[in-house]
Amino acid sequence: MRANRFLLLCSASVLLLSASACRDEPAPSPEPVCTEAPLPLQNPRSHTLGETFYLPRLKQDAQCPSTLEWRVVSAPEASRNTAYTRGAPEPRFTPDVPGDYVFRLGELRNSEVPLHVVARSPAERFRNHYLTPLSGVVRVGEELWTANGPSYTVSRLAKVDGTYWRTFAEVTVGEWPSALAWREPLPYVLVAHRGSDTVGFIDRARGVLVDSLWVGDEPSGLALSPDGRRLYVSLATQRQVAVVDLSLREVVARVEVGFDPRALALSPDGQRLFVASYRSGNRFKDTRGTYGPGDDKDIWIVDTATLTTASIVDSVSADLRALALSADGAELYVAATDGDPEPSQADATAKPFVHEVVVVGADAGRPGYGQVLRRADLTRQSGSGGPVVNPAGVLAVGDTLWVSSESSDLVVALDRNTLAEKARVPVGAGARQLVALDAAGTVAVHCFQSFELWVLRADGTVFQKVKLAEDPRPANVALGERVFTRPGAGFAANHSCSSCHVEAQNDGMVWRFGPSIWHNVRPLQLLDATTPLEWGAYVSSSGNFGYQGPASIVSRPATPEEALGLQSFLGSLLGAPRATGHTRLDGSYTEAALRGQALFEGKATCSGCHVPPLYTSRGYVAQGKSGEPADIPTLLGTYRHGIYFVGAKARSLEAAVDVAIDYVKVPLSAEERGDLLAFLRELTPKGGAPLGIWPDIDSAEGVYPDVRPSVAFADPVDDSQGKTAPEVAAEYVVLEDALGNRVSGAVEVQGGRLTFVPAAPLAQGARYRFRVLPGLPFLSGGALWGELGSEFTVAKPAVGSWPGAMRMTVQVPGRGGVTPVDFVLEAAAVSRPGTLTLTVVPQGSGSQQRQQVWARLDGDRWLMQPFAMPLFGSSVADASEVVGAVTQVDPATQGITRVEGKLRIRGPGIDMRDIAFSIVPK
Numbered sequence: 001m002r003a004n005r006f007l008l009l010c011s012a013s014v015l016l017l018s019a020s021a022c023r024d025e026p027a028p029s030p031e032p033v034c035t036e037a038p039l040p041l042q043n044p045r046s047h048t049l050g051e052t053f054y055l056p057r058l059k060q061d062a063q064c065p066s067t068l069e070w071r072v073v074s075a076p077e078a079s080r081n082t083a084y085t086r087g088a089p090e091p092r093f094t095p096d097v098p099g100d101y102v103f104r105l106g107e108l109r110n111s112e113v114p115l116h117v118v119a120r121s122p123a124e125r126f127r128n129h130y131l132t133p134l135s136g137v138v139r140v141g142e143e144l145w146t147a148n149g150p151s152y153t154v155s156r157l158a159k160v161d162g163t164y165w166r167t168f169a170e171v172t173v174g175e176w177p178s179a180l181a182w183r184e185p186l187p188y189v190l191v192a193h194r195g196s197d198t199v200g201f202i203d204r205a206r207g208v209l210v211d212s213l214w215v216g217d218e219p220s221g222l223a224l225s226p227d228g229r230r231l232y233v234s235l236a237t238q239r240q241v242a243v244v245d246l247s248l249r250e251v252v253a254r255v256e257v258g259f260d261p262r263a264l265a266l267s268p269d270g271q272r273l274f275v276a277s278y279r280s281g282n283r284f285k286d287t288r289g290t291y292g293p294g295d296d297k298d299i300w301i302v303d304t305a306t307l308t309t310a311s312i313v314d315s316v317s318a319d320l321r322a323l324a325l326s327a328d329g330a331e332l333y334v335a336a337t338d339g340d341p342e343p344s345q346a347d348a349t350a351k352p353f354v355h356e357v358v359v360v361g362a363d364a365g366r367p368g369y370g371q372v373l374r375r376a377d378l379t380r381q382s383g384s385g386g387p388v389v390n391p392a393g394v395l396a397v398g399d400t401l402w403v404s405s406e407s408s409d410l411v412v413a414l415d416r417n418t419l420a421e422k423a424r425v426p427v428g429a430g431a432r433q434l435v436a437l438d439a440a441g442t443v444a445v446h447c448f449q450s451f452e453l454w455v456l457r458a459d460g461t462v463f464q465k466v467k468l469a470e471d472p473r474p475a476n477v478a479l480g481e482r483v484f485t486r487p488g489a490g491f492a493a494n495h496s497c498s499s500c501h502v503e504a505q506n507d508g509m510v511w512r513f514g515p516s517i518w519h520n521v522r523p524l525q526l527l528d529a530t531t532p533l534e535w536g537a538y539v540s541s542s543g544n545f546g547y548q549g550p551a552s553i554v555s556r557p558a559t560p561e562e563a564l565g566l567q568s569f570l571g572s573l574l575g576a577p578r579a580t581g582h583t584r585l586d587g588s589y590t591e592a593a594l595r596g597q598a599l600f601e602g603k604a605t606c607s608g609c610h611v612p613p614l615y616t617s618r619g620y621v622a623q624g625k626s627g628e629p630a631d632i633p634t635l636l637g638t639y640r641h642g643i644y645f646v647g648a649k650a651r652s653l654e655a656a657v658d659v660a661i662d663y664v665k666v667p668l669s670a671e672e673r674g675d676l677l678a679f680l681r682e683l684t685p686k687g688g689a690p691l692g693i694w695p696d697i698d699s700a701e702g703v704y705p706d707v708r709p710s711v712a713f714a715d716p717v718d719d720s721q722g723k724t725a726p727e728v729a730a731e732y733v734v735l736e737d738a739l740g741n742r743v744s745g746a747v748e749v750q751g752g753r754l755t756f757v758p759a760a761p762l763a764q765g766a767r768y769r770f771r772v773l774p775g776l777p778f779l780s781g782g783a784l785w786g787e788l789g790s791e792f793t794v795a796k797p798a799v800g801s802w803p804g805a806m807r808m809t810v811q812v813p814g815r816g817g818v819t820p821v822d823f824v825l826e827a828a829a830v831s832r833p834g835t836l837t838l839t840v841v842p843q844g845s846g847s848q849q850r851q852q853v854w855a856r857l858d859g860d861r862w863l864m865q866p867f868a869m870p871l872f873g874s875s876v877a878d879a880s881e882v883v884g885a886v887t888q889v890d891p892a893t894q895g896i897t898r899v900e901g902k903l904r905i906r907g908p909g910i911d912m913r914d915i916a917f918s919i920v921p922k
Helices: 002-017 477-485 542-553 560-572 591-601 652-666 670-679 725-730
Strands: 070-074 100-106 109-116 137-140 142-145 153-160 163-172 177-181 188-193 198-202 208-214 219-224 230-235 240-245 250-256 261-266 272-277 298-304 308-314 321-324 331-336 354-361 374-375 391-398 400-405 410-415 421-426 431-436 441-445 454-458 462-467 510-514 516-522 690-694 709-712 733-737 745-750 751-760 767-772 788-793 805-814 817-827 835-842 853-857 861-864 868-871 874-888 894-908 908-920
Touching: 002 652, 100 788, 100 868, 137 177, 137 431, 142 188, 142 817, 163 208, 163 462, 177 219, 188 208, 188 219, 198 219, 230 261, 230 542, 250 308, 261 321, 272 321, 298 321, 308 733, 321 431, 331 374, 331 391, 331 400, 354 391, 391 441, 400 441, 410 431, 410 454, 431 861, 477 510, 477 560, 542 560, 542 853, 542 868, 542 874, 560 690, 652 670, 733 751, 817 868, 835 868, 868 894, 874 908
Parallel strands: 219 261, 321 391, 391 431
Antiparallel strands: 070 100, 100 109, 137 142, 142 153, 153 163, 177 188, 188 198, 198 208, 219 230, 230 240, 240 250, 261 272, 272 298, 298 308, 321 331, 331 354, 354 374, 391 400, 400 410, 400 431, 410 421, 431 441, 441 454, 454 462, 510 516, 690 709, 709 751, 733 767, 745 751, 767 788, 805 817, 805 908, 817 835, 835 853, 853 861, 861 874, 868 874, 874 894, 894 908
């Protein structure tokens, strides 16, 4: 028996150790571990087709030869793409088809990495970082290719029967494709992914994205050398141009330029690269000294042989959107917007916005090199057909200079020498990049908002309109973007919201917003999560601004549909993507940034005002860092802004940190300051960006017992680990009573919105806390990085019932005495749980407003959400702190017949408190 057992054991050993144990030979050494930890914010269980996956780095270890390469050992049958180990900080793979992949480092089985790739529709992928395509169309042989921006696709067009252009293919690419480049003999087309920080390589023959090379933050413009071997890439937030060796697929140099470089133009001989600042201050129009001489640098001329700046052109314009060269390289044409922020925008003699074409000498061998040769105000010059707002594309063809207007939806043809207007033609929404099509002078313009390509004959008539792709944006967001970018009326016919809020950021200038009010334009991001809005905190919500902005700022009152659209667009703005030019490639923090985070939340005391996870307390300080009152902005994505504080006291992140350190009076060493800077350069949402919570600070009192608290994020909850999204969310989304006891209920999930549904109505008069706990995982990778929550009080039984319609009269004081302003409050047939839903309809003002708001009856108290209030002609203010008391109830019907109370009215230069109102039956 023992002999048999010995034989069995020895046989097992033979199987396990290949007979070595029975012969007393040493066991083989275990495989060395040759990979570092994977990047933490990727989700290999549900990776999106079109995005690049970063594989673990090779360890620097003697047992791990540097010759080891990642390879694909298992892939879907149709896949042909390969992994790339060199050229970027991390090894990478860009999947070409959905399905399951396995990667291995050399022959080391212990290094295997599985990857599940999912094909998602453009609508599913869309996240509104608003990184729009400036250079979105290019000739590729006999084809035209377009970058479709928010669609995350590239379209291919060819001629049918040699005459009409048609879209015949759409290529899935990375986030926010912004620019395209190609020339013979390249077998691929290059695409800049502003949202993914990469340059993609699209195989022409296969029509597939085969690789994406990390180049730095927000690659915005591309220029190819004449031999097609070198690619220049402008990096919008890094003040750099990356130089890529295409044969190596590697960034071989970085050229330091200035603030916000985007548009590029390369001389025909490839010796001079022109780089334009998208947003630069103009010191000659600032009598208060806000800008210094160094803030007016507009165009850098880079010597491509030495990769140094040979010359800088200043005093060109404020916002330079597009560049183009004449065929001989002698002249550089600039599509730009300048402005004078000193006088009132309503001053008919002032020029707050000058939309222009500027001609700069571009040949070093000719007179006028690097100087402005001539310019034309496209709106005001003799012979102009009217406003041309936000010129965004320019192209020289023969004796014609074509200019597109992204806001006016126009293309204007100018005489190239005199700049006199020859023709203008209406085109699609968001007209930008122009491209020449043939020797007859035909041109095409890329209309990025309408997803169209318009083809124009040399005489300016329309030859064809081509649909490029389906619009992935929700319909309200698309409408709101149009409201945001279109020109205003009256005094504002020559500008739009986007003329100041350039790509929803700031424009680099400090504007006069009212008597003694001088403000840096406030960047727009995460607005629904960080109310109130504006430096003066006088806008309660994006819903109010949907009416306030169009009426008061651009004098073009919005319809209810337009106001809802603008609200949706503003509420969708996320600001920066997760990764920056300083984070690790998945957006996770570096070691220096983690040290800076500890300082931010500790010794430096920054988090006292900039409270995680929103990095704002949403408060208002009497004296901010600019020496005047200001609300506290979120610091998420602050590295992108470039101009900081109410009065633009700092024009770099480094300067802003110095101002902040001086403000809090905390001494930091040079090393600590560097770590704090690293944290701020990398401070972005590391999971799904927060999009608002309810109940919130303006709706937290008197909530009805049937309330369903909810929170929204930009990304859905991770359901790729064996649990459904509601099951995962239920672990992190909780409701507690005043004693901290959890309320029984369930969590419903719809996209990125999570709603807690209590099992029973909440106790009247009681206080509750709604909490979203840190660690909530998101499908895109990453998790909530800090607790998000709100507190609210449930209403006591109402003293009466609310009638179907009431009339509200607000007694507005003015120079001529008190003016009553009337509204009808219409009760909705079905209210949102937790509230009474009302539609506010102004009376007698000519307003089209029909704004839905929430209201509550708390015993005899009347509480109403802030609403937009028509005031002083066509202006609209913000009515907030709406609190009243029920003073009359019909004893027969128990219907409320009178409410009296007070509210607050705010706007630019306006702050009226304790304004009386009354509400009676209509």
